[in-house]
Amino acid sequence: AQKITQTQPGMFVQEKEAVTLDCTYDTSDQSYGLFWYKQPSSGEMIFLIYQGSYDEQNATEGRYSLNFQKARKSANLVISASQLGDSAMYFCAMSVFKAAGNKLTFGGGTRVLVKP
């Protein structure tokens, strides 16, 4: 079974500063993917970034980067130059790649509030 742990239930960040959201995972499988989703107050889940277990380089998507440390089983999200619109819940998730389908396992989420 897979498990995702997000130890920060909530955090404040000053606008224009960078923020790191922690995520650790546990799985015995070798082939898996790690994901971050953003959930603004409107409720929809927005895909942000993906890292495959065999990817050697850390994933980046605009202001989002994923600090992947495989040996430590961590997949922290870094948001650079925070904006007010970044205020939201952020979920770390993983999926083990199997032929039967790729369901996502989520962490408990971190609520981020960006202060002007």
Next chain:
Amino acid sequence: EAGVTQFPSHSVIEKGQTVTLRCDPISGHDNLYWYRRVMGKEIKFLLHFVKESKQDESGMPNNRFLAERTGGTYSTLKVQPAELEDSGVYFCASSQGVLPYEQYFGPGTRLTVT
């Protein structure tokens, strides 16, 4: 292109009643997933359809939950009879491929059982 839609957005029912949630995936998406987030807990996988077939229903909590996807288009999730612990937000996601990062989520249905 329309995204994943879910109906209703909110539902308040009494314990013992029946509720049916609906999900319309993105047109052409064969894969449809249901997830739910119970208050204060993680988002949990419920089940996965490929077209009209249930590929994985390992996350369904008990036999009070029944999911269908007639004709491989929209899906319904019926809770009968509803219990207090069923309260939460029910998400639907769809994808064309099998890669997880291609899952597009709907806005969710907030279910409150009183």
